[in-house]
Amino acid sequence: MSFGEGAGSEVDFETMQGRNWPSLTQFSVFLENRVGQLLEVIRAFNGSKVKIVGLTISDSADCSILRLVLSHPEQGREILALHKLAFAENELLGAELPTGPGSLADLCAALLQAEINIHYAYPLIIHPHGRCAVALHVDNIEQAGTALHAMGFEIVCEADLSA
Structure with a gap:
């Protein structure tokens, strides 16, 4: 599915969140700045259909922000919440x-x-x-x-x- 495919400059439907243009959901996961935190988050998705399709890390002295794009954001949201990881979302x-x-x-x-x-x-x-x-x-x-x-x-x- 591509942007505007056969529909001019907008997608011909509206999403559940009221958008009529394609976007990707990014999860910003807040982590303590200590060894092994990234591995714990990555392992949380093991055994699920959710794949990490994009990631970047911003690091500071006290904490890190792991930004993730996931293949199945709805299930990814559930997994992050189940593992009690603090996160925010944006497009x-x-x-x-x-x-x-x-x-x-x-x-x-x-x-x-x-x-x-x-x-x-x-x-x-x-x-x-x-x-x-x-x-x-x-x-x-x-x-x-x-x-x-x-x-x-x-x-x-x-x-x-x-x-």
Whole structure:
């Protein structure tokens, strides 16, 4: 499922959360800054259908923030809660990078042209259609998705990650 596929600049349905554009759910898990915390979180998903498809870690002296994109966010939410892990959720935009040189620069240029700020980005481990993809936290997901789609980028949604 790709952004705007056969439907202009918007998806032709509305999600349960009232969105009519594709996004990825990011879980920010708050961890003590001590050895073994990452492994404990990763092991929490063992035996489930939930796969970690993207991750990044921000570290400070007292705590760490593990940012995760999961293949099945609903089940991932349940697993995190079951393991009593403190977490928050927010939306990211996923975009596939075309093959060839300059694709990341083209993505940044498209967002700059649309005056959309990238707060942070990280690669997705899963390549939904065989191409590299990135998760982006941006000022406005809807405008960013529209701008990138207009420049020929394929937008990744959660359904692409669970296949």
